[in-house]
Amino acid sequence: MSRPLAPGAPEVATDHPDAPQTDLSPIAGAVAEADAAGFVAVGDRFDDDLRYLSRFGGPDRAYAVVVTPDRAALTAPALFDEQAQREFVHGAPEDGLAREIRTARQGDPAGVRAAAALDDLASSAGSTVLTPASIPHDAALYLENAGYELESTTVVADARRQKTAAELDCLRRVQAVTCRGMARAEAVLAAAEPDGDDLLFEGDPLTTERLRREVEAEIARHGVRGAGNTVVGAGPTAADLHYTGVDHIAPGETVLLDISPRGPHGYYGDLTRTFAVDSDGGWERRAFVAVEQAHETALEHVEAGVTAGTVHEEAAAELTAHGFRIDSDEVGLTHGVGHGVGVSLHERPSLRAETPLEPGNVVTIEPGVYDPEIGGVRIEDLVAVTENGFERLASYPVRFTPVSPE
Known part of the structure; x- marks a missing residue:
């Protein structure tokens, strides 16, 4: 049965595209x-x-x-x-x-x-x-x-490194399905009701595992399966870059979802959004504003001929301007701002590399900041480099407060 989705989820083609063939x-x-x-x-x-x-x-x-x-x-x-x-x-x-x-x-x-x-x-x-x-x-x-x-x-x-038109078709579809999974998670968060230290969903305390199951059920409806790597963290566990465990979700704290399933021809999607339910601002809101701006700044620099590392440097500079560290393995920006995606979730090019971006490169743009005692915020999209800039392979809104289905 179809479950409600938050607004902004793209339409998904009924059938998967044909499998690409490799020019040897x-x-x-x-x-x-x-x-x-x-x-x-x-x-x-x-x-x-x-x-x-x-x-x-x-x-x-x-x-x-x-x-x-x-x-x-x-x-x-x-x-x-x-x-x-x-x-x-x-x-x-x-x-x-x-x-x-x-x-x-x-x-x-x-x-x-x-x-x-x-x-x-x-x-x-x-x-x-x-x-x-x-x-x-x-x-x-x-x-x-x-x-x-x-x-x-x-x-x-x-x-x-350089994806063909057929490969891009596969990546577009799996990324569109990934967005549908995010829309289901956002709808669940929007429906959750604060009750003391709990968020109640359908009468029960909401956990990261329940949210993960909702995501994976939605993407499975479209013939895409989770790869055992759906990250859902809340509060301090949102600062764990690859958290796949079970944690309680409380009102006000950041809830970070990083969804990267694999389609039937082996290509991955990759999308991250961060939400907070009943937030009173503070670190969570300040971090979100900084990451959102860093994300937009990074995208402005994605185009053929730009050195890949430049995208990372520009995003890092934006986070520094907002008062977040970029020189620590634990606090602030603790990872690269992006990486290639294809039949591997992490492949060339790295956005820390000193090589020019080329048309056909498919990369994530994913700045984030983290505090192990408070939480984490990350925003990620999957884009293809073009001659004149980039193409988002599927679009999903960026918002701090989750929105209910229309």
């Missing part, structure tokens, strides 16, 4: 430039690099993707041949690579199968193999025992 030509180009035998990534469905390369939402058992200058292969685990064919081969972009699924020796370790694929596919006589730094130790040993020398490469992380 940058990987093949890195292999050719290095005169290497090939590129190898090994992992399972929990490895984000491999998920990006293969678009294979496969099993929790290891497999490999092997890329040479003109060919690409996925070593499908047993019982996953058809799914691998469908997701890795069918509908693949025209990137100049012939793709195939390899089903031989499915009982062998993934590293052994990767080495065998290289032996068959490599067109270079070179013995170097490019790998992500995260390649499992056993796979590295199997490749070395087969006579290959491993060389770490950042080519996958570099490729993931």
Whole structure:
């Protein structure tokens, strides 16, 4: 059953967009430039690099993707041949690579199968193999025992920085669903009634866990699931950047919600808002005003060509002007003002990096201030860098006092 939502939640498309397909030509180009035998990534469905390369939402058992200058292969685990064919081969972009699924020796370790694929596919006589730094130790040993020398490469992380139109479609939808989850949480807070030290919702004291369940039920209605990382903190626990425990919510204190679910194609949403019910002002209101201004200032500096770290510096300067510290690990601004988002919740670029923002980068803008004895305030949106500025991938109002459904 549909539950009331606070005003401002965006409409959500009925269906998820089609799964993006990855252009492997940058990987093949890195292999050719290095005169290497090939590129190898090994992992399972929990490895984000491999998920990006293969678009294979496969099993929790290891497999490999092997890329040479003109060919690409996925070593499908047993019982996953058809799914691998469908997701890795069918509908693949025209990137100049012939793709195939390899089903031989499915009982062998993934590293052994990767080495065998290289032996068959490599067109270079070179013995170097490019790998992500995260390649499992056993796979590295199997490749070395087969006579290959491993060389770490950042080519996958570099490729993931700039999102395609299809990736942006996935990110827009999951972020819109994330906003719906926030709207449900805000509606619950708006309906809660102060009763001494409690906020009562439907007759019971409201807790962070109850609020978290309301959020996750709403996003599940739209085919998006929580990733076990929905942060809801109240009062002092709102100063815990990743609080996922159970806490009592009292009138007047800050309630911080950081919602970052994962869509069916692996892309994350990320949205944070901070509310207070029956607040009498004080630190909570002052912190909210400072963070809201820092958030707006940071957004004003998001555009192609601006050094990523500049966005952080401008937001930090705004918080300093409001009297909050930026030089402490416990009080004030205690983290970077943003990070990349894609098939990982945290990926390049960091907004502390000294590299220019580029069109297609997708980053969070999330200044915050915290006091472990009082609470925390953070405001976060997910934006895509464009040629002339940025695009909010979905919009949700910023307000201190929660608003009831219309």
